[in-house]
Amino acid sequence: MTNLVEEALSDAPRVREVVHAAVAAARARAASGFREEAVGAGERSAMTHSWVITGGPGSGRMQVARAFAAGLECTDPETPGCGRCEACRAVMNGSHTDVKEFSTRNYAIQVNTVRDDIVPAVIQLPTVGRWRVVIVDNADRLTGKAADALLKTVEEPSKQSVVLFCAPSVDPQDFSVTLRSRCRHIYVPPPSVERIVRLLVREEGATEHDAALAAQASLRHIGRARLLVTDEGMQRRRARVLRLAELVNHGDVAFREVSALVAATKKEANELHAEEEAEEAEALRRSFGAGGRGKGVAKIAREAERAVKSLEDEQKRRHQRIHRDLIDLCLIDLSGLYRDAFLRAVDAPGEPVHPDFAELAGEVAEQVGAAGLADCLEAIGRCREHIKQNVSPQIALDGLLGRLRMAHGVR
Numbered sequence: 001m002t003n004l005v006e007e008a009l010s011d012a013p014r015v016r017e018v019v020h021a022a023v024a025a026a027r028a029r030a031a032s033g034f035r036e037e038a039v040g041a042g043e044r045s046a047m048t049h050s051w052v053i054t055g056g057p058g059s060g061r062m063q064v065a066r067a068f069a070a071g072l073e074c075t076d077p078e079t080p081g082c083g084r085c086e087a088c089r090a091v092m093n094g095s096h097t098d099v100k101e102f103s104t105r106n107y108a109i110q111v112n113t114v115r116d117d118i119v120p121a122v123i124q125l126p127t128v129g130r131w132r133v134v135i136v137d138n139a140d141r142l143t144g145k146a147a148d149a150l151l152k153t154v155e156e157p158s159k160q161s162v163v164l165f166c167a168p169s170v171d172p173q174d175f176s177v178t179l180r181s182r183c184r185h186i187y188v189p190p191p192s193v194e195r196i197v198r199l200l201v202r203e204e205g206a207t208e209h210d211a212a213l214a215a216q217a218s219l220r221h222i223g224r225a226r227l228l229v230t231d232e233g234m235q236r237r238r239a240r241v242l243r244l245a246e247l248v249n250h251g252d253v254a255f256r257e258v259s260a261l262v263a264a265t266k267k268e269a270n271e272l273h274a275e276e277e278a279e280e281a282e283a284l285r286r287s288f289g290a291g292g293r294g295k296g297v298a299k300i301a302r303e304a305e306r307a308v309k310s311l312e313d314e315q316k317r318r319h320q321r322i323h324r325d326l327i328d329l330c331l332i333d334l335s336g337l338y339r340d341a342f343l344r345a346v347d348a349p350g351e352p353v354h355p356d357f358a359e360l361a362g363e364v365a366e367q368v369g370a371a372g373l374a375d376c377l378e379a380i381g382r383c384r385e386h387i388k389q390n391v392s393p394q395i396a397l398d399g400l401l402g403r404l405r406m407a408h409g410v411r
């Protein structure tokens, strides 16, 4: 059996070093009965209670968090994080009693989630293992109030608790500055192509060729590479987006295609979690005792209506977020094609992002030239910024098309 713990750390020697040192220090601390005064200075600095693990989407930062947790819970006397013992296996598949994961699809992690769920999970004592580990994924979505509600827990943790936050980066817009100053930071670099190929071949039964193509085309984004080998819709969309570089030359067709793309991704975003969302609303209505009789019913009905309305608003914001994320993925794909063309135009070495669209990249390189391609790349980067700043996708993409057409020399 493959050691999933080692696999999660295999790409990043520095991450592995830090995690191993922390886990070893944690063992020493547990052996001393968690008496802080018995812990040496080296161990104190190697292991701490609060960590923030950062890496771009698809970097495998959650895998690193799980590997860390596995190291803490591992029962093998020789090799902490052995990957073979029951504890290691339970942590890696998300079923260990003392390791709690919080991840959200929501737009934000609200203060009540922190108070009702996360903080109680952190302060609980471990039951079977030595440590209580709480992993908070998408920590960039903690609202200011939610982050503040965590401060005390992070500052004065119980002796056997560890909190691992996962976020894209420690920039102020991605992670609370006050929490940041109380956490140790681990940066997870993007995974190597080889590692993604190993993963997709093993877990998805992909061929080496398809896996390598997906690893390149996704710009080494594990989740997206996985979708490219398993989800035909995703492959079709990628092809459609890349062909825009050709359609740019053909008047209105390109604008119509962009509109269709915006509509299709919007539909996808709205429908992605439709079932769970209907359940969510239904559960909320039930909690107000829908259909009751007697005094006060009208008042409760009004409150219920308000609550449902606010849930629907939240779901709408969630859809918009997913939609923006999908559009961003399209733009990353398109930017990969222009990057390939640029490398061709300036005769620079480098692996293409989209080897299966090499012919199109060659044509675009010839037509647009290096300077024009640099403009195209900049325009795509600017468009991604606009989308992040909540400009409507349709407007941002129409603007992008206009600039691409200029760079392509189309009137």
Ligand SMILES: [Zn+2]
Pocket (backbone or CB within 6 Å): 073, 074, 075, 076, 080, 081, 082, 083, 084, 085, 086, 087, 088, 089
């Ligand atoms: Zn183990």
